[in-house]
Amino acid sequence: MRVKFWGTRGSIPVAPTTADVRQKLVAALTQAAGRQLDTPARIEAFVDGELDWAVRHTFGGNSACVQLDAGDPYYVLCDLGSGVRGLGNHALATRRGEPAEYHVFMSHTHWDHIMGFPFFMPAYIPGNIITIYGCHAWLEEAIRRQHGAPSFPVEFAQLGAEIRFVRLEPDRPYDLAGFRVTAKRQRHTGDSYGYRFERDGRVVIYSTDSEHKLDDPAATRAFAEFFRDADLVIFDAQYSLADSISIKEDWGHSSNVVGVELCQMARARHLCMFHHEPTYDDAKIAAVLAETRRLEEITRDGHTVQVSSAWDGMEIDL
């Protein structure tokens, strides 16, 4: 199974600024000083092999959208943030007009998680079938109302694809789109839902927009069970722990520290930090990643958790 990240930013899409680009250029040229980079091949080797990751890359700025690709002829997604636009364009380009089915599991309906749907080109094309699953009673209304006046020029009724909405109950396993899927209610304004996807002995957790209260050991244990033995945990780590329990308490997000602790308790194999704070630049996210890897290392108790930080375009093979 391959997990592909199309959008990883939290709260609102962001783009690199001129100052960000300049900072990267200065860092790259500083690192290149004194080297003989006089051919494109040498330059490319330097960029790909030696330049710091956060200088030669970007974590990206699209809001939440993750694809689970198990080799099926249909698409399985989590959330419809701005990242789904890229997935839709990619699907159209590779399928060359052949219709497809899309199965979308929604964490919740806050704007950053639905805003990509009006720009999801497969929705406009007859023959495509899009099934949107979620636990909120207002799921369909939330998706519909962002289309049409006064918010958007195209009415929902004008979309050419067949679009279905399926309400799920949390804590109940379903067999959907080739996966055993279980949803779990999470603490977030208006509630959000995490998903546990199981298939062929592999387990992927999608748990974003989820605040964890530290004075509720029963809730902590319940999440550890939900994450139990997962191969990959995609985890909302938008804030520092200090922010998440002080000035940003009840804002509905979690931290890298809690992500490490829950994955250690659950004996999960890979923590992938997700829903990055929109005010963080690449250097800051890279610094958080380095710190989180260090935290995992110094608090490890016989079980190693791989730690990564999601970026738009990242692929993880399980």
Added chain:
Amino acid sequence: MILTPVRYADVVVLTLQGRLDQSTAEDVRTALAPHLERCAEGQDHLVLDMAGVDYVSSAGLRVLMLASKQAKAQKGYLVLVSVQPLVQEILEISKFTLILRTLPAVRDALAETSPAGLAAFEPR
């Protein structure tokens, strides 16, 4: 987790021992409560000696944050001393160094906050 109080004039030094994690956090919070009540302007100063603490989890950090918050609201003095390097790293990674004040040793806290406490602490 054991909390051992020692008084030096108007300073109470609480020595913590063991792991401050989800299984001990609430006990520590309960044990801290009476000391925190008196950690106020014109009353006791509170020093948490962390030399014997080898791990602090998020639940433990929350208890320390609540203690700091209460002391601040009461205009009291609360500081952590003798924090082990590993715990210091956890404080830094979690950004708790922005919330909790640390000093190298008990003596530094006494020297900073209470001449009477320092006099009681220094060997004669």
